[in-house]
Each structure stands twice: as structure tokens, then as C-alpha cells.
Amino acid sequence: MQAEHNSNEQLDACNVIEFLKGNPDFFNHHSDVLSNLQIPHDTGGAVSLIEKQVSVFRRKCSALEDKLGELISVARENEQLHKRLHHLIQEIITASTIDDVIELTKQTLIENFKADDVQFLMIDSKAGNKHSQQPDLFVPYDDPGLNLFEENFNQRTTSCAVPTPEQRHFLFNDNTSIGSIAVIPLQYSRDIGLVVLSSTDARRFGSNKGVMFLNELGEVLSRRVATLL
Numbered sequence: 757m758q759a760e761h762n763s764n765e766q767l768d769a770c771n772v773i774e775f776l777k778g779n780p781d782f783f784n785h786h787s788d789v790l791s792n793l794q795i796p797h798d799t800g801g802a803v804s805l806i807e808k809q810v811s812v813f814r815r816k817c818s819a820l821e822d823k824l825g826e827l828i829s830v831a832r833e834n835e836q837l838h839k840r841l842h843h844l845i846q847e848i849i850t851a852s853t854i855d856d857v858i859e860l861t862k863q864t865l866i867e868n869f870k871a872d873d874v875q876f877l878m879i880d881s882k883a884g885n886k887h888s889q890q891p892d893l894f895v896p897y898d899d900p901g902l903n904l905f906e907e908n909f910n911q912r913t914t915s916c917a918v919p920t921p922e923q924r925h926f927l928f929n930d931n932t933s934i935g936s937i938a939v940i941p942l943q944y945s946r947d948i949g950l951v952v953l954s955s956t957d958a959r960r961f962g963s964n965k966g967v968m969f970l971n972e973l974g975e976v977l978s979r980r981v982a983t984l985l
Contacts, residue, residue: 840868841969845976854878854984858893861951861977869938869970870960871953875927878942878949878985901926905950908941914970915939916961927952936961940974944982951977 776782844864851857862874879902880894895902904923908915916938919927928934935958942948951974955961 838969840864841973845973848976848980851980854893854981857977857980857984861973865951865953869953870955871938872956873954875952875954876949877927877952878981879947881946902947905939905941908939908950909943909947912941912943914941914967914974916963916967918958918962928954935959938967938970940970940977942974942978942981944978948978948981948985 841864844860847860848857851860858876861876865871865874876893878894879897881897901922904920904926917936919934919937923937924930924932924934927937933956934954935956936954938953938961940951940953942951953961953970
């Protein structure tokens with residue numbers, strides 16, 4: 757069996773040799789194959805410059821392939837996320853009450869943005885005129901805690917960060933398990949409120965990653981909530 761195996765290897769090698777002799781420009785048309793070949797360069801005991809360059813080239817190719825794989829994976833995740841948010845936006849547009857909007861939004865953000873919790877804070881500009889069954893949903897328009905998010909309202913964009921002690925006190929009653937938050941401002945002709953995603957993981961919302969989707973959602977929420985208040 758060993759002899760037969762060696763014979764097959766020699767036969768295959770002979771076929772390859774004959775093929776390459778008959779097609780001397782093969783590697784000109786298939787240069788990608790070269791990066792996977794092991795071709796030693798005889799320089800005695802030293803490593804030649806050519807071998808070193810080929811080694812570096814292979815490492816760079818491998819790193820680029822890994823990076824490309826990561827980018828493709830992120831693109832696929834973003835595509836799926838965009839589809840889910842598009843579905844959520846359709847549901848928000850047809851929701852009949854602010855409580856329905858809040859519940860739909862919470863479910864989607866927890867499932868797709870890996871938030872541990874999502875809370876809405878609506879700014880009550882009309883004392884005594886509530887449109888929700890949730891007693892803690894509204895805060896007075898002059899509540900000093902809202903000043904902690906002045907930058908969000910001024911820049912009209914989502915921010916992701918580790919909460920300050922003051923924000924932790926205002927939003928979570930000093931709950932020290934909150935590691936990071938994403939804050940979406942709701943604005944439509946006026947400051948309407950905030951949507952706050954929270955996580956016990958300090959890295960989850962530790963940077964402004966993914967805010968494009970949250971900003972898009974915030975714009976739709978702002979318009980819909982404004983019609984329901």
C-alpha cells in the first residue's frame with residue numbers, strides 16, 4: 757500500500773510538472789496561488805531576503821483576510837439590525853398610545869442592542885395632563901436633572917458613555933451596577949424627553965458605536981411621541 761501511495765504522489769507530481777511546462781504563464785494569471793506556496797530559496801543556513809518578504813507578505817494577506825471577514829460579518833449584522841429597526845418604525849407609526857410605543861421600543865432595543873434595560877423620560881410641559889398609565893414616565897420641565905443631558909439636546913444626537921455619578925443618581929437612584937448608558941434625545945419643535953439604554957457592562961455603551969441607528973430611531977420616536985402627548 758505504501759508503494760502504491762508513493763507511486764500516486766509521483767504520478768501527481770509528474771502531471772503537475774508537465775502541466776506547468778506546457779503552461780509557463782500559469783502563475784501570471786493565477787498569482788493568488790503564489791501566496792499559499794512554500795518555495796525555499798537556497799542560501800545555505802541564512803534566510804534570504806526573498807523568503808523574508810514572502811513571509812511578511814503572507815502575514816499581511818492573512819491579516820487582511822481576517823479583517824475582511826470581520827467587515828463582512830459587521831455588514832451582515834448591520835443589515836439585519838436595519839431590517840428589525842425598519843419593522844419597529846412601522847409598528848411605532850401605527851401604535852395608538854404612547855404606552856404601546858414605549859413597550860415596542862423597549863423590546864426591540866433590549867433584544868437587538870443587548871441593553872439590560874430601557875427607560876423613557878418624558879418632559880411634562882403640561883402639568884396634570886398625562887397620556888400614559890406609567891406614573892414615573894414624566895418629569896417636570898424644570899427638573900434640574902434634565903440639565904445633565906443638555907449636551908444631548910443641544911447637539912441633537914445620541915451619546916454613549918459611562919454615566920456620571922449625577923446621571924446615575926438621577927436615572928437609577930445610585931444603582932452602582934449600571935456600567936454604561938446610551939442616551940437618545942427626543943425633540944420635535946421642543947425637547948420632548950429621553951430614551952436611555954443601560955447595561956451592567958461598562959464596555960457595551962462605552963463609545964459612540966452604532967449611534968447612527970439610534971439617531972434614526974430617535975427621529976421617528978420624536979415625531980410619533982409628539983403626536984401622542
